Amino acid sequence: MDFQPVQKYMCEQRIDGWLLYDFRGNNQVFAQVLPGKRWTTRRAALLIPSSGEAKLLAHGIDWNQFEKLDISKHKYLSWRDLREWLSNSLEGMGRVAMEYAPGGALPVVSIVDAGTVEFVRSLGVEVVSSANMIQVCVAAWSKQAVEGHRWASAEVAKIKDEAFGLIRDRLKNSKSVNEHEVQQFIAERFKAVGLQASEPPIVAVNSHSGDPHFEPSASAPSPIKPGDWVLIDLWARKPGDDNVFSDITWTGFAGREVPAKHREIFNAVKVARDASLAWAVSAWKHKETVQGWELDEAARKVIIDAGYEKAIRHRTGHSLSPGPLVHGVGMNLDNLETHDTREMLAGIGFTIEPGIYLPEFGVRNEIDVYVDPTSGPTVTSCKQDEIVLLV
Numbered sequence: 001m002d003f004q005p006v007q008k009y010m011c012e013q014r015i016d017g018w019l020l021y022d023f024r025g026n027n028q029v030f031a032q033v034l035p036g037k038r039w040t041t042r043r044a045a046l047l048i049p050s051s052g053e054a055k056l057l058a059h060g061i062d063w064n065q066f067e068k069l070d071i072s073k074h075k076y077l078s079w080r081d082l083r084e085w086l087s088n089s090l091e092g093m094g095r096v097a098m099e100y101a102p103g104g105a106l107p108v109v110s111i112v113d114a115g116t117v118e119f120v121r122s123l124g125v126e127v128v129s130s131a132n133m134i135q136v137c138v139a140a141w142s143k144q145a146v147e148g149h150r151w152a153s154a155e156v157a158k159i160k161d162e163a164f165g166l167i168r169d170r171l172k173n174s175k176s177v178n179e180h181e182v183q184q185f186i187a188e189r190f191k192a193v194g195l196q197a198s199e200p201p202i203v204a205v206n207s208h209s210g211d212p213h214f215e216p217s218a219s220a221p222s223p224i225k226p227g228d229w230v231l232i233d234l235w236a237r238k239p240g241d242d243n244v245f246s247d248i249t250w251t252g253f254a255g256r257e258v259p260a261k262h263r264e265i266f267n268a269v270k271v272a273r274d275a276s277l278a279w280a281v282s283a284w285k286h287k288e289t290v291q292g293w294e295l296d297e298a299a300r301k302v303i304i305d306a307g308y309e310k311a312i313r314h315r316t317g318h319s320l321s322p323g324p325l326v327h328g329v330g331m332n333l334d335n336l337e338t339h340d341t342r343e344m345l346a347g348i349g350f351t352i353e354p355g356i357y358l359p360e361f362g363v364r365n366e367i368d369v370y371v372d373p374t375s376g377p378t379v380t381s382c383k384q385d386e387i388v389l390l391v
Contacts, residue, residue, distance in 0.1 A: 139330030252388030
């Protein structure tokens with residue numbers, strides 16, 4: 001357990017400690033900071049000071065789950081013991097970070113209950129959000145994660161091409177093909193090359209592509225025919241919770257001449273994608289702070305200026321971080337669903353995936369970005385600049 005990066009960050013931000021509080025496994029950050037799988041039946045806490053040794057509090061009933069950890073540990077029995085440990089451990093600390101977001105602005109960080117925050121404040125401690133510290137300690141990619149992500153991205157890109165190729169071949173030979181069939185083809189190809197997916201991919205034709213989270217029906221799948229618009233959203237990773245998903249969305253048209261409306265929407269979304277990426281790169285180059293909500297605004301402004309504000313149905317992007325979920329615990333590109341004030345920090349990753357969703361069809365264009373500590377925001381996935389022709 002190397003807490004030096006987050007301790008360095010705490011010193012820079014004048015934060016005296018990070019108190020991670022867990023009850024019955026409700027704090028996924030607590031579980032990711034401490035190695036090993038476990039289930040807590042009682043309250044537990046980990047205090048990481050800005051300097052010095054971290055220490056853990058665990059109930060006697062759960063003690064065997066933490067026994068092998070090489071960390072200073074204290075066993076407690078009663079609620080009085082717990083409060084005494086917190087009082088003694090936080091003595092002398094002025095500012096302490098917890099999984100808390102002022103006003104509940106960031107749901108992914110709003111984990112600790114209000115009563116516990118109130119108790120910590122009653123000790124004379126100012127409670128601040130651990131949002132950016134989670135990025136430093138949990139959301140940051142290791143060297144192995146970067147390598148694994150790049151491998152996964154290359155394989156996901158190939159399988160995306162194969163899926164569009166399946167549609168193209170079926171149509172060329174006047175054979176039937178449908179959404180669910182293509183979805184299952186992708187899932188089988190993931191398994192064949194050793195990729196792991198959290199859920200089945202999205203394959204959406206025509207009006208279904210206007211639903212950001214459409215799920216193909218196994219019992220009544222929609223056919224894909226000449227003249228149809230097809231959206232494919234697929235994500236997978238190298239197996240293991242230390243790895244990061246590759247997550248992309250592409251669109252194609254089953255014909256030679258793309259309708260003018262479809263091309264107009266596609267181009268607007270592509271420009272929106274590039275506007276968000278350009279701001280991220282510029283901020284890094286000029287050593288400026290940029291927050292998630294600002295990168296969302298950069299993309300949404302393009303779509304709004306194009307006259308499609310009412311066709312925006314979700315944020316511009318989500319965090320990519322090690323862990324079991326494709327939606328990570330770091331910065332999202334969001335000023336729609338939440339006002340994400342987390343900063344774009346070195347070592348984190350995220351998607352840029354603006355979309356325009358109309359009743360008749362939708363377009364999403366999704367890429368993955370890693371903030372390399374040396375070179376800054378770098379696209380790690382394939383990038384769609386032209387509509388795929390399925391002829």
